[in-house]
Amino acid sequence: xxxxxxxxxxxxxxxxxxxxxxxxxxxxxxxxxxxxxxxxxxxxxxxxxxxxxxxxxxxxxxxxxxxxxxxxxxxxxxxxxxxxxxxxxxxxxxxxxxxxxxxxxxxxxxxxxxxxxxxxxxxxxxxxxxxxxxxxxxxxxxxxxxxxxxxxxxxx
Numbered sequence: 001x002x003x004x005x006x007x008x009x010x011x012x013x014x015x016x017x018x019x020x021x022x023x024x025x026x027x028x029x030x031x032x033x034x035x036x037x038x039x040x041x042x043x044x045x046x047x048x049x050x051x052x053x054x055x056x057x058x059x060x061x062x063x064x065x066x067x068x069x070x071x072x073x074x075x076x077x078x079x080x081x082x083x084x085x086x087x088x089x090x091x092x093x094x095x096x097x098x099x100x101x102x103x104x105x106x107x108x109x110x111x112x113x114x115x116x117x118x119x120x121x122x123x124x125x126x127x128x129x130x131x132x133x134x135x136x137x138x139x140x141x142x143x144x145x146x147x148x149x150x151x152x153x154x155x156x
Contacts, residue, residue, distance in 0.1 A: 004046055011035075011042045015087050025083050033073055034087035041066035042091045060126040063089050067134030075138075085131060094123045 016035040018024075025031055045062030049055060070084030097120035104113035 004043065004050075007046060008039045008043055011091050012039050015039075015090060018090065019087050024086060025079075027079075030077065030079055030083055031087075033077070034070075034084045037066055037069050037073065037084050037088035038091050040069055041088050045092060056122055056126050059092055059123050060130050062092050063127040063130035064134060066092070067131045071134055071138045081135070089127055089131065092123075092127055094120045097123065 012035045015038040016031055019031045019034060025034070041062040044065045045058045048058035048061060066088030067085060070081050070088050073079075073084050074081035097116055101113060101116045101120055104110075104116060
């Protein structure tokens with residue numbers, strides 16, 4: 001448990017620093033909230049992984065947590081949700097897998113390359129699908145709330 005607290009603390013510090021270095025937002029309040037969003041996503045991922053769940057499910061639910069919280073926070077503070085997505089999902093990006101994939105490719109280890117490539121693609125796809133599901137859900141909910149037709153085509 002103390003390991004999770006340390007990881008959450010360093011996740012907050014690193015994502016806050018990343019946002020400052022790359023100037024993802026000029027509002028300090030947004031950076032703090034987005035960093036807390038990344039802590040929530042990372043904590044969900046680590047808790048599920050420590051309980052023996054599938055890595056892919058843990059990545060998906062961690063990214064879904066970040067995406068849903070990012071959409072909710074964006075509605076409350078009236079800011080673009082992408083600020084909270086980028087910082088929130090960044091700790092989940094499989095950077096080590098991408099590095100190992102390229103290393104095995106250049107070292108001509110085809111078996112290891114293929115295994116890490118597929119693993120990295122599945123993790124990246126899980127993160128992308130989680131963001132897609134969250135964004136789609138909130139757009140449909142917003143249209144229904146405005147009494148519009150949620151489907152872009154009319155029935156004949």
